[in-house]
Amino acid sequence: xxxxxxxxxxxxxxxxxxxxxxxxxxxxxxxxxxxxxxxxxxxxxxxxxxxxxxxxxxxxxxxxxxxxxxxxxxxxxxxxxxxxxxxxxxxxxxxxxxxxxxxxxxxxxxxxxxxxxxxxxxxxxxxxxxxxxxxxxxxxxxxxxxxxxxxxxxxxxxxxxxxxxxxxxxxxxxxxxxxxxxxxxxxxxxxxxxxxxxxxxxxxxxxxxxxxxxxxxxxxxxxxxxxxxxxxxxxxxxxxxxxxxxxxxxxxxxxxxxxxxxxxx
Amino acid sequence: xxxxxxxxxxxxxxxxxxxxxxxxxxxxxxxxxxxxxxxxxxxxxxxxxxxxxxxxxxxxxxxxxxxxxxxxxxxxxxxxxxxxxxxxxxxxxxxxxxxxxxxxxxxxxxxxxxxxxxxxxxxxxxxxxxxxxxxxxxxxxxxxxxxxxxxxxxxxxxxxxxxxxxxxxxxxxxxxxxxxxxxxxxxxxxxxxxxxxxxxxxxxxxxxxxxxxxxxxxxxxxxxxxxxxxxxxxxxxxxxxxxxxxxxxxxxxxxxxxxxxxxxxxxxxxxxxxxxxxxxxxxxxxxxxxxxxxxxxxxxxxxxxxxxxxxxxxxxxxxxxxxxxxxxxxxxxxxxxxxxxxxxxxxxxxxxxxxxxxxxxxxxxxxxxxxxxx
Numbered sequence: 001x002x003x004x005x006x007x008x009x010x011x012x013x014x015x016x017x018x019x020x021x022x023x024x025x026x027x028x029x030x031x032x033x034x035x036x037x038x039x040x041x042x043x044x045x046x047x048x049x050x051x052x053x054x055x056x057x058x059x060x061x062x063x064x065x066x067x068x069x070x071x072x073x074x075x076x077x078x079x080x081x082x083x084x085x086x087x088x089x090x091x092x093x094x095x096x097x098x099x100x101x102x103x104x105x106x107x108x109x110x111x112x113x114x115x116x117x118x119x120x121x122x123x124x125x126x127x128x129x130x131x132x133x134x135x136x137x138x139x140x141x142x143x144x145x146x147x148x149x150x151x152x153x154x155x156x157x158x159x160x161x162x163x164x165x166x167x168x169x170x171x172x173x174x175x176x177x178x179x180x181x182x183x184x185x186x187x188x189x190x191x192x193x194x195x196x197x198x199x200x201x202x203x204x205x206x207x208x209x210x211x212x213x214x215x216x217x218x219x220x221x222x223x224x225x226x227x228x229x230x231x232x233x234x235x236x237x238x239x240x241x242x243x244x245x246x247x248x249x250x251x252x253x254x255x256x257x258x259x260x261x262x263x264x265x
Numbered sequence: 266x267x268x269x270x271x272x273x274x275x276x277x278x279x280x281x282x283x284x285x286x287x288x289x290x291x292x293x294x295x296x297x298x299x300x301x302x303x304x305x306x307x308x309x310x311x312x313x314x315x316x317x318x319x320x321x322x323x324x325x326x327x328x329x330x331x332x333x334x335x336x337x338x339x340x341x342x343x344x345x346x347x348x349x350x351x352x353x354x355x356x357x358x359x360x361x362x363x364x365x366x367x368x369x370x371x372x373x374x375x376x377x378x379x380x381x382x383x384x385x386x387x388x389x390x391x392x393x394x395x396x397x398x399x400x401x402x403x404x405x406x407x408x409x410x411x412x413x414x415x416x417x418x419x420x421x422x423x424x425x426x427x428x429x430x431x432x433x434x435x436x437x438x439x440x441x442x443x444x445x446x447x448x449x450x451x452x453x454x455x456x457x458x459x460x461x462x463x464x465x466x467x468x469x470x471x472x473x474x475x476x477x478x479x480x481x482x483x484x485x486x487x488x489x490x491x492x493x494x495x496x497x498x499x500x501x502x503x504x505x506x507x508x509x510x511x512x513x514x515x516x517x518x519x520x521x522x523x524x525x526x527x528x529x530x531x532x533x534x535x536x537x538x539x540x541x542x543x544x545x546x547x548x549x550x551x552x553x554x555x556x557x558x559x560x561x562x563x564x565x566x567x568x569x570x571x572x573x574x575x576x577x578x579x580x581x582x583x584x585x586x587x588x589x590x591x592x593x594x595x596x597x598x599x600x601x602x603x604x605x606x607x608x609x610x611x612x613x614x615x616x617x618x619x620x621x622x623x624x625x626x627x628x629x630x631x632x633x634x635x636x637x638x639x
Contacts, residue, residue, distance in 0.1 A: 166569055240568065243526035246576035248278035248633050249569055255275070255637060 001223055002028040004121040004140075006107055008128030009037045010090050013076045014209045015127035020085045021217050022125075023097060030119040031100040032090050033112050035129040075206040079213065108133035116140050123223055125216050126178060134180055142229035144178040145219055147212030149205065150242075151190065152176055156183035157242035161193075161205050165260070166245075166253045171195060171204060173211040175219045177229040184238050188226055191215050195260060201253060276637055278576075281583070282626050283335075288588045288597030289619050289626075290332045290339055293325065295593055296616045297344050302351035306366055307601075307613040308594030316366040319355060320376070321617045322348050323362075323383030328620050330393050331627055342393070349390045352383055353402055360405030377413060377420050380406050381437030388443045400447060407444035410437065411456035418459035432464045432476040433489040435496025442503040461500050464493070465513040472516030473538050484535040484543035486609055487521070487551025494518060494558045507565060518562055521555050522574045530577030534602060534609055546607030549585060549599050550618035552578045553625040560628045572632055579625045586622075 003022060007015040012034075019029055087093040094101035100119075104112045107129040116124060116139040123143040126132075137144060150160025151172040157163075160183075164171050171193035177185035191211050193204060219226060245253070296305045296314070303317025304325050329345040356362055361380045363373030387403035390396070415421040419430040441457040444450070467475040477493040478485030494514040501510035520540055525532045532552050533542035556578040563571035585603045590596040599618035601610020610618075 163570070240570055241523075242570055243574065244529070244577070246530075246573040246580065248276060248282075248576050248580075248629070249573040251276045251278055252569070252633060252636050 001122045001220065002030045002119075003220060004030045004116055004119050004124045005032050006124065006126050006129045007032065007034045007090055008130070010034055010103070011088060012090065012127055013080055014213050016087060016090055016093060017076070017080055017083065017085055017213045018125060018127060018216055019090070019093060019099075020087070021083065021213070022220055025217070025221060027220060029094075029097070029099045030121045031102060031115060032094050033102050033104055033107060033115060033129070034090055035107060036103045036105055075203070076209045076213075079210045106130070108136050112136065113139045123220070125220065131182070132178055137178060137180060142177065142179065144229075145188070145216060146176055146178050146183075146185075147208075147215050148174045148176060148183055149208035149212065150174065152183055152187055154239050155242060156239055159242060159245045161208050162201055162245050162250065162253055163242040165195075165201070165204070165257060166249065171208070173208050173215055175212075175215040179229065181238060182241050186227060186229060188219050189215055195257075199257065201250075201257060204257075276633065279630055279633060279637075282579075282630050284588060285583045285586060285597075286332070286623060286626050286630075287336065288586070289599070289623050290336055290341060290597075292594075292597035292614075293329065293332075293616065293619050293623070294339065294341070294344060296619070297348060300348075302354075303348055303367060304616045307610065307615040308598060309613045310592075310595075311612065314594065316368075317351075318366050318616065319352060319362050320364075320379035320382045321615075321620065323352055323379075323386035325616065325620050326386030327389035328623050328627075330389055332623060335627075345386075345390065345393070349386055349399065352386060353398070356402055356406070357409075360402075360407075360409035362406070375409070377410060378434065378437055380410055381434075381440045384440035384444055388440065388447060391447065403444045404448045404450065407441050407448075407453045408450065410441055411450075411453045414456040414459060418463045420460070429476065430460065430464070431479070431489070432467055432474045433478075433492035433496065435461060435464055435494075435500060436492040437496070438464075439496045439499040439503070442500055446503055457500070458504070461497070461510065465497065465510060468513050468516075469538065471538075471540060472520055473536075473540070474513065474517065475538070478535075484537040484541075486535045487532050487548045487555055488609065490517070490521075490536065491551050491554030491558055495554065495561070498558060498561050502561075511562070511565070514558070515562060518555070518558055522559060522571070525552075525555070525578050526574055530579075530581035531603075532578065534607060544608060546609070547581070547585075547603040548607070548609040549582050549601065549603055550615065550621050551609075553582050553599075553618070553621040556582075556625045557621065557628060560625075560632060563632070569636065572629070572636070575625070576629055576633070579622070579629055582622050582625070 005015055005019055023029060091101055102115055113135050123145055124140045126144055126146040148160055150164040151169050152174040154169055155164045161171055173191045173193060174187055175189040176187045179185035193207050193211060299305050299314035300317040303319055303322035305314040306318035307315050326345045326349055329341040333341040357375055361375035362383050363369045364376030364379050384403050384406050387399045391399035413420050438457045438461045441453050445454040474493055477490050479489060494517060497510055497514040501507045521532060531547050532555060534546045534548035535543035537543060556575040559571050559575040586599060587595055598614035599622050601613050601615055605612055
């Protein structure tokens with residue numbers, strides 16, 4: 001099968017892991033569409049939505065400063081190391097394996113849409129890059145898979161891992177199709193996230209990233225037998241969309257998580 | 266800040282909110298100190314403290330009394346009582362209060378909107394002291410408002426717009442119903458409901474309520490949008506008719522929530538009838554007032570996503586505040602617009618923006634503390 005992958009930045013470890021594991025499974029990577037981080041408009045929009053703290057996180061993501069090692073405290077880095085994935089940049093990985101690499105300002109620009117249309121992949125595997133336009137979705141004929149860090153249809157939108165805990169749902173990673181709504185596409189698979197004593201929201205998010213890679217890989221392997229994309233929003237009334245969690249609500253979440261961890265122990 | 270307040274919560278954000286409340290309460294006290302009986306309408310770098318504003322002094326009273334319970338050392342109840350007595354001294358014989366700042370030019374024209382807002386102060390003082398004089402003043406004011414409602418179910422004449430009743434006069438309906446709930450005068454209730462029914466009928470399919478701005482054909486500030494929505498929701502609560510009236514306010518609130526969330530808690534300062542933003546500024550009092558409406562809606566259908574949305578709006582307003590400034594009129598103040606040169610109350614710090622930030626913080630603190638101990 002042939003897949004096109006998207007990424008929100010060049011050093012996205014989960015997309016690196018997914019691309020390499022797909023290659024090892026014998027799939028063809030038709031291309032990588034990577035949103036350029038050096039984009040003032042995007043940076044401004046992200047800071048507006050997520051606050052200045054997001055800049056710090058973005059810099060840490062782009063310049064991790066160390067190589068992944070097995071048993072790393074960060075599950076996604078540990079995952080990379082345990083699979084002996086040494087590359088740290090999608091650009092370099094693509095060059096090594098002769099995969100087309102496109103750095104774009106926006107996944108919805110004409111260049112990205114044309115790239116997907118002409119590549120004619122079996123599916124696009126979404127690894128980040130912002131909300132997709134109807135044109136982009138149509139260019140892939142609706143066959144775009146996403147790993148969402150929350151149980152669908154209950155928790156749609158941003159900070160899904162946080163919201164699932166605070167709203168009393170068991171954390172889950174949901175593999176689903178992207179349609180024109182926000183996380184309203186058909187669900188392919190739901191993968192539970194195990195909460196352990198001492199887990200924080202950051203460790204849970206990292207666990208979700210690993211489960212997302214495994215879930216997308218599994219969905220790609222079984223894609224021939226996957227259900228067809230259909231519009232979920234017509235069947236189920238979507239739940240209230242989640243947005244970036246306010247600091248005070250995040251503090252309540254930390255209290256809940258601590259209580260939950262103590263309960264588990 | 267009182268030590269017991271600092272230690273009462275484990276949430277760092279709530280401690281931060283208390284710091285903002287404390288600073289804002291201090292600014293409100295300074296506005297009363299300079300207000301010659303009432304609270305100054307605003308402070309500006311150019312003109313300093315303005316004359317007192319009876320309308321906003323009136324609805325400041327419940328806020329002062331609420332703050333008093335958290336900061337007893339500030340003796341804010343004394344300010345509430347003193348400003349209340351000042352308002353009694355300037356009440357018209359027929360029960361109304363004049364519009365504009367005090368003293369008014371000429372004899373002062375009785376104002377529907379200002380009278381309505383002052384009723385909130387009278388009722389709050391009655392509930393606080395159980396002294397009949399406050400209820401008597403409120404009853405006379407409400408009766409004057411009820412007498413002004415014409416055969417078409419609306420007020421004849423107005424304050425800023427002569428021909429028809431602006432939709433944000435739901436913010437007059439609400440205090441009339443507060444008086445009715447205390448004094449039981451059904452004429453007041455009937456008049457209030459007739460106005461409310463007509464305004465609710467103005468809702469467009471996109472959730473906009475026609476006539477909710479200061480001028481009919483211009484974009485409406487979030488300040489008057491929130492007045493309209495709050496008036497509807499509070500009236501629905503008082504009439505025990507949430508299902509009947511809330512549908513008029515909830516669709517607009519949903520739009521505002523989404524717009525705010527996508528912009529990190531910053532609502533555009535004004536919207537036209539198609540929800541197009543007007544300019545690139547935030548009307549800070551509107552931001553805080555919408556947060557209050559969201560929390561009010563959330564009180565009927567609890568959902569922490571709504572609390573988070575309200576918190577982000579409030580956080581944005583707090584982020585524009587200067588808690589330390591050598592200029593006393595700026596320290597703890599809330600500007601009209603962000604940036605301060607934006608078109609709403611340009612270069613001024615209105616007392617109602619400070620009031621609504623306090624109200625929003627008080628509601629938010631109460632809600633998140635309840636959640637934190639749950």
